[in-house]
Amino acid sequence: MYIGSHISASKGFEAMGKQALKLGANTFAFFTRNPRGGKAKEIDPADVDKLLALMEEHHFGKLVAHAPYTMNLCAAKENVRNFSMEMFQDDLKRMDYLPGNYYNFHPGQGAEQGIEMIAEALNGALFEEQTTTVLLETMAGKGSEVGRSFEELRRIIDLVDLDDKLGVCLDTCHIWDGGYDVVDHLDDVLNEFDQVIGLDRLKAIHLNDSMNPLGAHKDRHEKIGQGHLGLEAITRIINHPALKELPFILETPNDDEGYTNEIAMLRKLR
Ligand code: FE
Ligand code: FE
Ligand code: ZN
Numbered sequence: 001m002y003i004g005s006h007i008s009a010s011k012g013f014e015a016m017g018k019q020a021l022k023l024g025a026n027t028f029a030f031f032t033r034n035p036r037g038g039k040a041k042e043i044d045p046a047d048v049d050k051l052l053a054l055m056e057e058h059h060f061g062k063l064v065a066h067a068p069y070t071m072n073l074c075a076a077k078e079n080v081r082n083f084s085m086e087m088f089q090d091d092l093k094r095m096d097y098l099p100g101n102y103y104n105f106h107p108g109q110g111a112e113q114g115i116e117m118i119a120e121a122l123n124g125a126l127f128e129e130q131t132t133t134v135l136l137e138t139m140a141g142k143g144s145e146v147g148r149s150f151e152e153l154r155r156i157i158d159l160v161d162l163d164d165k166l167g168v169c170l171d172t173c174h175i176w177d178g179g180y181d182v183v184d185h186l187d188d189v190l191n192e193f194d195q196v197i198g199l200d201r202l203k204a205i206h207l208n209d210s211m212n213p214l215g216a217h218k219d220r221h222e223k224i225g226q227g228h229l230g231l232e233a234i235t236r237i238i239n240h241p242a243l244k245e246l247p248f249i250l251e252t253p254n255d256d257e258g259y260t261n262e263i264a265m266l267r268k269l270r
Contacts, residue, residue: 001238001270002061003207004028005250005259009041013098014050021054023256024263027061027247032091032103035068038083040090048097061247064135064169064204065095067105074108074117074146081117084108088125095132102204102247104135104169107147107156114146119159126162135169135203140177140219148178148217150196157197168201171251172237173208173222176229179215183233190242199242207248207266209234223252224262235269244270 004025007016009032020028033040054060071084088105095103107118126134136156141148146156157163170193176182180189193199209227211220225231237243250262 001244001267002027002247003250003263003266004247005252005254005263006030006066012044013047014054017051017054017058017060020060021058023259024267025259026058027063027249029064029066029104029249029251031068032065032094033068033087035066036070038068038070038087040087040094043094043097045097052098062204063098063101064247064249065091065098065101065103067091067103069106071105072108072110073105073121074111074114076110081121085121085125088121092125092127092130092132092134096130099131101132102135102167102169103132104137104204106137106139106145107153109143109145114144115152115155116159118146119156122156122160122166123162126160126165128162130165132165133167133203134165135167137169137206138171138175138178140171140174141179141217142177142219150193154196157201166201167203168197169204169206170202171206171208172229172234173206173210173227173251174219176210176214177212177216177218179217181214182237183214183229186233186236186240190240194242202242203246205237205243205246205248206251207234207237208251221251221253223254223258224250224266231269234266238266238270 139147209222
């Protein structure tokens with residue numbers, strides 16, 4: 001089972017790998033740059049190589065990097081869109097230091113023509129030689145968020161030329177908040193995903209419980225088993241044949257000890 005949590009990138013790449021091992025993880029997520037700012041640190045290729053060696057030695061699954069929250073490819077303000085595009089293109093270059101992994105981003109929010117704008121940005125940023133698969137994250141539908149339904153993600157994918165570079169990261173808290181009942185109707189939800197998007201596009205799971213009831217459109221993550229999804233539903237999710245080989249990333253409100261415990265508990269429930 002590939003499972004891990006979000007890990008701080010502040011001490012570099014090898015340090016993230018070591019931290020993952022400490023937590024009992026064999027994949028992880030990290031912000032490619034300051035999540036609330038935008039500045040990226042210079043990449044040290046020797047440090048990256050140490051992480052790659054560690055990942056190979058310990059049989060890690062694919063990493064699921066996360067774009068900064070300030071990135072909004074369909075912001076109403078043009079300068080925000082331009083800045084977002086610069087970060088996106090720079091992140092894709094940086095991700096190729098870690099060949100063949102995932103780069104997850106929130107599609108965006110704000111503009112009425114959001115779907116078209118996001119697709120246009122992807123068409124400008126994706127390139128044939130990239131080894132990274134870019135993942136659209138399923139969103140909770142808070143405010144004017146794009147990506148609140150499988151159909152919205154499908155429409156983005158349909159407008160992108162290099163769509164073989166695109167996948168989806170399914171956030172269990174977000175889709176629950178978005179109205180998809182993964183507690184009592186997991187098979188139906190996955191069938192719907194397959195019909196609308198295709199399960200071959202599903203590359204990673206953000207495994208989170210939710211503080212809010214089905215369809216709340218709130219996006220408040222809860223610790224595993226302590227929210228409205230509950231431990232039974234989460235056990236079904238991590239064991240589902242369509243999902244079990246994917247990397248599971250915890251974005252639950254935890255410290256190191258909390259993540260260590262959740263990872264150990266989930267491994268037992270497999
Ligand atoms: Fe996210
Ligand atoms: Fe998420
Ligand atoms: Zn969230």
